Amino acid sequence: MRLPVLLIGLLGVALAPWPVLAEEPQQSSSKCAAPADIFQDDPQLPKISEQLRQHKPVVIVVIGGASTAGTSPDSSYPYFLEAALRQRHPGVDITVINKGIAGQTTEQMAARFPKDVYPSKPSLVIWETGTVDAVRSEDVDGMAQAVTEGLTDIQNHGAEAMLIDMQYNPSTVSVINFEPYLDALHQTADQQNVYLFKRYDLMKYWIDAGEFDFINVPKEKRLTLAREFYACLGERLADAIDYAAR
Amino acid sequence: MAGTAPKPTRDLRLDFFRGLSLFFIFIDHIPENVLAYFTLRSVAFNDAAEVFIFISGFTAALVYGRSLATNGPLFATAQIYRRVWQLYVAHIFLFVIFTAEVSYAIMVVQNPLYTEEMGVADFLQEPHLAIMRALVLAFQPMFLDILPLYIVLLATFPLVLILMARQRMLPLLISFALYVLTLRQGWALHTRPGHDVWFFNPLAWQFLFVIGATAGYARVTGKWPFPSARWIGQAAILLAAAIAIINFSWTLHWIWDPFPPLLAKQLWSYSLDKTNLAPLRLISFLILAIATVQVVRPESRFLEHRWARPVIICGQQSLYVFCLGIVLSVLGHFLLAEFSGGFLMQVSVNLVGIGTMIAVALLLNWFKSASRRPLQPASSALSVPSE
Numbered sequence: 001m002r003l004p005v006l007l008i009g010l011l012g013v014a015l016a017p018w019p020v021l022a023e024e025p026q027q028s029s030s031k032c033a034a035p036a037d038i039f040q041d042d043p044q045l046p047k048i049s050e051q052l053r054q055h056k057p058v059v060i061v062v063i064g065g066a067s068t069a070g071t072s073p074d075s076s077y078p079y080f081l082e083a084a085l086r087q088r089h090p091g092v093d094i095t096v097i098n099k100g101i102a103g104q105t106t107e108q109m110a111a112r113f114p115k116d117v118y119p120s121k122p123s124l125v126i127w128e129t130g131t132v133d134a135v136r137s138e139d140v141d142g143m144a145q146a147v148t149e150g151l152t153d154i155q156n157h158g159a160e161a162m163l164i165d166m167q168y169n170p171s172t173v174s175v176i177n178f179e180p181y182l183d184a185l186h187q188t189a190d191q192q193n194v195y196l197f198k199r200y201d202l203m204k205y206w207i208d209a210g211e212f213d214f215i216n217v218p219k220e221k222r223l224t225l226a227r228e229f230y231a232c233l234g235e236r237l238a239d240a241i242d243y244a245a246r
Numbered sequence: 247m248a249g250t251a252p253k254p255t256r257d258l259r260l261d262f263f264r265g266l267s268l269f270f271i272f273i274d275h276i277p278e279n280v281l282a283y284f285t286l287r288s289v290a291f292n293d294a295a296e297v298f299i300f301i302s303g304f305t306a307a308l309v310y311g312r313s314l315a316t317n318g319p320l321f322a323t324a325q326i327y328r329r330v331w332q333l334y335v336a337h338i339f340l341f342v343i344f345t346a347e348v349s350y351a352i353m354v355v356q357n358p359l360y361t362e363e364m365g366v367a368d369f370l371q372e373p374h375l376a377i378m379r380a381l382v383l384a385f386q387p388m389f390l391d392i393l394p395l396y397i398v399l400l401a402t403f404p405l406v407l408i409l410m411a412r413q414r415m416l417p418l419l420i421s422f423a424l425y426v427l428t429l430r431q432g433w434a435l436h437t438r439p440g441h442d443v444w445f446f447n448p449l450a451w452q453f454l455f456v457i458g459a460t461a462g463y464a465r466v467t468g469k470w471p472f473p474s475a476r477w478i479g480q481a482a483i484l485l486a487a488a489i490a491i492i493n494f495s496w497t498l499h500w501i502w503d504p505f506p507p508l509l510a511k512q513l514w515s516y517s518l519d520k521t522n523l524a525p526l527r528l529i530s531f532l533i534l535a536i537a538t539v540q541v542v543r544p545e546s547r548f549l550e551h552r553w554a555r556p557v558i559i560c561g562q563q564s565l566y567v568f569c570l571g572i573v574l575s576v577l578g579h580f581l582l583a584e585f586s587g588g589f590l591m592q593v594s595v596n597l598v599g600i601g602t603m604i605a606v607a608l609l610l611n612w613f614k615s616a617s618r619r620p621l622q623p624a625s626s627a628l629s630v631p632s633e
Contacts, residue, residue: 102361140518140521173579215354
């Protein structure tokens with residue numbers, strides 16, 4: 001029959017170099033480089049772009065969970081994001097406000113927008129979410145709805161929005177069912193035309209490439225490692241903002 | 247299968263498509279799997295779960311319906327509960343695997359970066375409660391959400407079957423009413439008060455199982471209860487093609503962003519609610535089923551082909567292969583996560599997994615027929631047919 005031929009053909013296609021695998025790192029100079037396709041997402045940030053170009057003050061609020069809060073005020077990715085943006089855009093007054101609180105679901109975070117986000121009158125709201133929903137096996141559909149409503153609300157308040165998905169770790173992804181939540185988050189971002197920063201893919205890339213290893217870290221090195229990681233993430237998030245505000 | 251009394255030849259389509267859905271379920275359960283682009287969910291609003299539940303309902307009614315007619319309700323119920331017991335044991339086994347995986351994870355990932363993620367181990371703070379909750383199916387993280395649905399559907403099936411024997415459409419009507427009320431009222435089963443719903447809501451999914459059972463029971467009575475005009479079949483084929491095009495455009499969009507996803511704004515959110523078997527998923531599946539029955543006839547040649555045989559055997563040993571598939575996807579996931587999920591590794595995990603499912607199905611098939619042979623004359627009426 002023709003089936004063996006077909007199978008061999010399929011295998012040939014499968015084994016041919018795939019674009020994703022062949023990706024070269026973009027920033028060869030920096031320590032924690034990332035493949036270019038990590039940042040490629042259509043939605044843009046025209047408002048931030050305008051403000052940066054015209055040297056107007058920029059306020060960014062980052063709302064999220066434990067991984068946004070970080071391990072201390074000067075050890076979190078929003079902290080390093082602010083530093084990176086200020087360095088890249090000298091002369092622009094850039095403020096990044098960290099509103100990370102551990103242990104909240106998407107819905108709980110959305111509920112504190114009026115208190116934690118809007119009073120600062122941000123031009124950009126970065127929303128890191130999904131982890132607690134996945135850990136607690138909350139309703140995926142409910143999460144997607146909360147994200148949609150939250151994003152619309154942000155836009156109605158005159159700000160631009162950006163999403164950040166979950167953290168990756170080989171051992172946690174074996175026991176937490178991230179897949180449907182990641183899918184829902186990505187698809188919602190796509191539907192709402194909102195830029196999504198692929199933290200999950202980026203961390204997976206770094207861990208697979210041996211850039212970071214979070215397994216069996218000695219106790220005294222854990223905080224230093226966390227800070228190093230947040231510095232890298234803040235740097236790459238600044239890349240993403242520059243990309244979306246091109 | 248060999249165990250059932252002499253009867254018209256077995257409809258191999260049931261076995262084939264159930265076997266196929268088992269492969270798809272396995273593949274879909276391995277995250278970030280390249281092969282998952284080529285499963286049913288890439289061309290339909292539903293996925294293999296709907297196929298599996300429908301065919302399970304169909305064959306359950308077929309096998310136990312015959313048993314009910316010849317052996318009476320008590321015996322048929324006992325047969326069903328034998329299956330329920332096997333599923334239950336498999337579920338407890340998965341709970342033990344999950345506990346081991348979580349214990350391993352919190353041992354190696356002691357990092358302030360992952361405080362929220364470590365919430366997954368909260369149940370280990372009160373292991374006594376966790377064990378009790380697992381025993382009553384109220385603990386359903388990760389992959390522990392699949393078997394409870396099947397257990398509940400089968401455990402309540404004797405009632406459905408007995409009602410069906412009296413009035414064949416009655417269970418379907420009750421089931422439909424329950425489905426509609428569940429969707430409208432937002433009824434859900436909670437694993438803990440307030441939060442944590444069952445991922446597969448049995449109150450909704452029972453409808454598909456009972457649709458399958460009603461169709462399967464028609465094979466026992468010989469009377470087809472649904473309209474079967476020709477135009478329905480033809481319309482179903484057209485609609486199935488349209489559904490395939492829409493969903494495939496979404497898949498392409500997913501792989502390559504500039505490709506436009508057709509009607510995604512209008513339809514995507516309606517296909518999302520797998521928990522409650524969203525109507526769009528149900529309709530998509532029913533259209534697909536009707537279209538498949540039109541295109542693939544029971545005597546279709548490819549069912550005899552030797553490449554179809556392993557799939558058919560897996561479908562025939564579905565209960566074991568289903569449980570095995572879940573265990574294998576858990577292991578595969580673990581391997582891919584721990585030892586980098588390069589493309590070759592992914593393909594090997596898929597191939598080894600499916601190979602193992604086929605090998606075990608063949609072994610079970612051989613073992614069943616081999617152990618039956620010497621007893622054949624005396625026990626043919628008592629041998630338990632696989633549902």
